[in-house]
Amino acid sequence: MLTRYDSAPINNLRLDQQTGYLHADNVPIARVGVFPYINAKGQVTMEAKLPDDLLTDSTIETANSKPITEDHPKEAVNSRNSEKYMKGFTADNAHAENGMIKVDMTITNKDLIDRVLKGDKQELSIGFSTNNYPVKGNYKGMTYDSIQKNIQINHIAVVKRGRAGHSVRLTGDSAEMLIEDESEEQKLMETTKVHVNGTDITVASQDVDKLMKLDSDNSDSNKKIAEYEAKIKEYKSKVAALQANADEAQASADKSQAKADSLDKELATYKSKFEGDALDKAVEERMNLIKVVKSYVGDSYDFKGKSLEDMKKAAIKTVNDSIDLDNKSNEYVNAYFDSMVANRKPSSVVGYTGAEIKGDSLSDLESKAMEARNSIYNY
Structure with a gap:
């Protein structure tokens, strides 16, 4: 059996x-x-x-005809020490009411009566024995570590004040249960455990409602904060996606611009070949080459769209069909062609006599050259 002390204010x-x-x-x-x-x-x-443990007949009965003491004695009160400790007694009308045990009491000691009337002694502290069982649970929102059973009231002490002080006194006819401490100087408020934000914490009983309201307000605030954080994260994700798209678009634009700049440069280079005297020289060079090449390839060869190198390769192939010119440089082709023409017998170099040129007459070739020249200028 364990000894416990509970306190309550003196009323009526x-x-x-x-x-x-x-x-x-x-x-x-x-x-x-x-x-x-x-x-x-x-x-x-x-x-x-x-x-089921406190409001039993056996426990209520123990509140009847029990000694009243001034403060708690260091031992249980009984017939051997009652003359030393007893300053009054309870009546025999103990009963259960609204979840409490109530009883009438009478203080007979004059010194103690005077202290009560002056306010020096203001509260009662119930001394009792009990069996304590380590069973965890929850009662009306308050968690507990163990259960008191077989509660037996031994005496009722008149004390100066409850261990929690007057700030936690219950008013009206409610009992206030407080902790009994071994040290008179050590004061401990009545507390209870509450479940807040996933954790059980111990707080003063009078502050439970305030704490629960604060926890509710805090939960609402945390919820709003979480919503804002989620929105911010969503917006940041969208901004990042837009930025990525913008970077990709910029890279594509830069690449296109680079291609355009390159083509502009190529176009400028190409046009420079056909401006002023350069165009005349290009036309003259092409027409002269056509006259020579035509003497090798004949009238069936289509000169349209062929480059100077293409025409020279075609002429070379008529003389040496087995030669591979696909991987040869322009310098090689030019040198081979020039050597081939230079070593040809004069009588067979029809390109220099006009009358011996196969196919079109000179006047026809000059007419086509003018058309090519005009076409280049229009470009």
């Missing part, structure tokens, strides 16, 4: 004019609930007085 006092005794009617001395207790080592546990 009346002084008996005949005897001088002080009566307190219908005093709440115990109530169901979850309460903190502390031992000599300073360890605090939350213990539950459940209705």
Whole structure:
């Protein structure tokens, strides 16, 4: 059996004019609930007085005709020490009411009566024994570590003040259960465990409602913050996607611009070949080459769209069909062609006599040259 002390304010006092005794009617001395207790080592546990354990006939009966003491004695009160400790007694009308045990009481000691009337002694502290069972649970939103069973009230002490002080006193006819500490100097408020933000914490009982409201407000704030953070993350993702697209578009634009600049340069180079005297020289060079090449390839060869090198390769092939010119440089082709023409017999170099040129007459070739020249200028 363990010894426990619970405290409650003294209510409904009346002084008996005949005897001088002080009566307190219908005093709440115990109530169901979850309460903190502390031992000599300073360890605090939350213990539950459940209705089925506190409000039993056997427990209520122990509140009848029990001694009243001034402060708690260091031992249980009994017939051997009652003369030393007893300053009054409870009535025999203990009963259960609204989840509490209540009983009338009478203080007979004059010194103690004077202290109560002056306000020096203001509260009751119930001393009792109990069996404590380590069973965890929750009662009306308050978690507990163990359950008190077989509760037996031994005495009721009149004390200066509850361990929690007056700031946590319950008003009206409610009992206030407080912790009994081994040290008179050590003060411990009535506390309870509440579940806040995923964690059980111990707080003063009077602050539970405030804490729960703050937790609710904090949860709402956290929810809003989470919503804002989610939106910010979403917007940042969209910005990143747009930036990536913009970078890709810019890269594509830069690549296209580079191609355009390159083509512009090639076009300028190509046009420079056909400006002024350069065009005349190009036309003259092409016409002269056509006259020579035609003497090798004949009238069936289509000169349209052929480059100078293409025409020279065609002429070379008529003389040496086995030669591979595909991988030869322009310099090689030019040198081979020039050597081939230079070594040809004069009588067969028809390109220099006009009358011996196969196919078109000179006048026809000159007419086509003028057409080519005009076409280049139009370009």
